[in-house]
Amino acid sequence: MSPIIETRGLSKRFGSHQALDQVDLSIPPGTIGLLGPNGAGKSTLIRCLLQLQDKDSGTASLLGQDIDRHGREARKRIGYAPEQDCHIPGMAGCEYVTYCAQLSGLPFAAARQRAHEMLDFVGMGQERYRKVETYSTGMKQRIKIAQAIVHDPQLVFLDEPTNGLDPKGQAMILELIERIWKESGISVVLSSHLLHDVDRICDQIVIVAQGRVLVHDRLEELKRRRKPVAEVVVHDRVSELVAAFARHGWPSEVLSNGHIQVAHGHDNLNPMIAFLRDQRVAPLEIKSSPNALQALFLQALQNQGVVA
Amino acid sequence: MSALSHGYQHWTGQSTSLWQRRLTITRTGLRLCWQSRLLKVVFAIAWVSALGLMAFYFFVGQLLTPDSSVVGMITENLGKRAQTIVNGLSAWILLYPEVSVDGLYRVVFSIAGSLYGILGFFAVALFVPKLISHDLSSNAILIYNSKALTRFDYLIGKFGIAFTLIGLVCLAPLVAVWCVGNLLSPDWRFFYHGFPALLRMLTVSGIGTITLSLLALAISSLVKRTKAAEASWILFWIISTMIANASGKFVPWGRYLSPANCLDQISRHIYNLGGVMEDAKAMLPFFNSLFERLPRRNPLTVVPPTDSLWLPVLFLAGIWALCVFAISKRVQTE
Secondary structure, eight states: OOEEEEEEEEEEETTTTEEEEEEEEESSSEEEEEEETTSSSSHHHHHHTTSSSSEEEEEEEEETTHHHHHHHHHHHEEEOOOOOOOOOTBHHHHHHHHHHHHHTTOOHHHHHHHHHHHHHHHHHOOOSBBBBGOOOOOHHHHHHHHHTTTOOOOOEEEESSSTTOOOHHHHHHHHHHHHHHHHOOEEEEESSSHHHHHHHSEEEEEEETTTTEEEEEEEEHHHHHHOOOEEOOSSHHHHHHHHHHHTTTTEEEEEESSSEEEEEESSSSSSHHHHHHHHTOOEOOOOSSTTTTHHHHHHHHTTSOOOO | OOOOOOOOOOOOOOOOOHHHHHHHHHHHHHHHHHHHHHHHHHHHHHHHHHHHHHHHHHHHHHHHHHTTHHHHHHHHHHHHHHHHHHHHHHHHEEEEEEEHHHHHHHHHHHHHHHHHHHHHHHHHHHHIIIIIHHHTTTTHHHHHHHHHHHOHHHHHHHHHHHHHHIIIIIIIIHHHHHHHHHHTTSTTTHHHHHHHHHHHHHHHHHHHHHHHHHHHHHHHHHHSSSHHHHHHHHHHHHHHHEEEEEEEEHHHHGGGHHHHHHHHHHHHHHOOHHHHHHHHHHOOOOHHHHHHSOOOSSSSSOOOSOOHHHHHHHHHHHHHHHHHHHHHHHHHHH
């Protein structure tokens, strides 16, 4: 499968700050989670790829087209929903999306029809006839997604799309993003610092920190390579159980919420259940690899010395 | 029904060309600017005054028409002296159409062009924030730059908005006056004799429209707030003219620091009204005595250009280059 994003030695510096440092990437189609702490270089990477910012060195291609030579043509097949609010003052929602479609090369009649289809797709009703500046945060996020996919791109960049939303709004946007890939086959690059969002909908992970790519792999593969961990919740006998795990060769620790985290090293929980039965312990709950992505994320940062 | 129950449909169709996408920016911008009621008033003033000029040319045409009821009315109401003047003017126009028609258009275009320039200045003050300022303050610039456009495509589209609006106030009414004025004339040769004046007007108004458009874009790209953009536009002209006039007292070229002074000098060179007056005096002694009897300072006084043409042209080119540089720097995504 040919990569949708390919970079070689991509670098960008802002004064003394190295925002991107020799980034090499080759990303196949799918849903890609771009993770990293604040200031890691996620947004800069997206902006350099979309030529919203000039890169200092290196090469990049999107959908097989070199951005230096065919940037404008490549962007015809790419959508982008930026993190911050952006609208054209004085325009109603449907006018705005129609206009964005026209800017991407759709004739007016097709643009208007597509705009209404995409506004239906993102779940916007009569509010599409209101001016965009009067929209709530959730509506603004949805209209940003609508304008990003209105021209039927092959790749869409979504920068922190769940920012500022309540849990219900977040769930709705995540469901929408999931559908973009599953129903339309549009590859999605989701930049977020919310690991839960990424864990839920992405099949590939790129972890960026200090302008460098620390990890890039399929999420399932990353989880598989990681030493399996389980979280055991018991009513009492906590210290006794920790000692039993240690004797069995399974390192464990008691978390601040009283749960015991055990590195059992098996693909499934059956050995753990058997061990607890032998110990005559009736657990309240056993969770397999809870917060796996968070652990992976922290582990990647620790390995690179980004966090202590 | 779930809000997300609508399925995704792919689009398969022919994309529009790059120029059509640029034109989309212009067309949409024009529609947004046209929502201003005050701008409509400025347009109405420009076109109503153009109708007045058309009426003037209709009147001139009537002077040359034998048995015209307009001439009859003049001679009846204003007496023999008026009839003599009318006859003299008619004879002059008919004898020397290559000078009289051209000269008349040059005088009218020169005076009307200055007034339309002022009208254009007010029109720009009304729409200048809607060019780039609003896009910068609402982050719309990010959307434009992420589409299949470059920042120069965006600027071409925005330049189209400014040029069209200013052109409709400053340029189009004068072109309409020329067309209708010649259509109402009694002789088709007037089109031929009036053509050099049209070219002069197109050159002067074209340069003026481009200058106003570029300056409007530059001011709009430098200021994000609506009121600040309007105020900056007005202050720019006042301050630049003051600085230019003050520095002109020390160094002769200093007066060209103001685009207004550059445009004024270019206009004087191109219309060359002094030449028109000299030709008129040489051909008809009546004009000689008429001009000598007028007070030294009068509305018809022709102020000749003070320098050669290249100096204001050079400064104006510099101002254009500065504008393009400032705009292209400012419309980058921050």
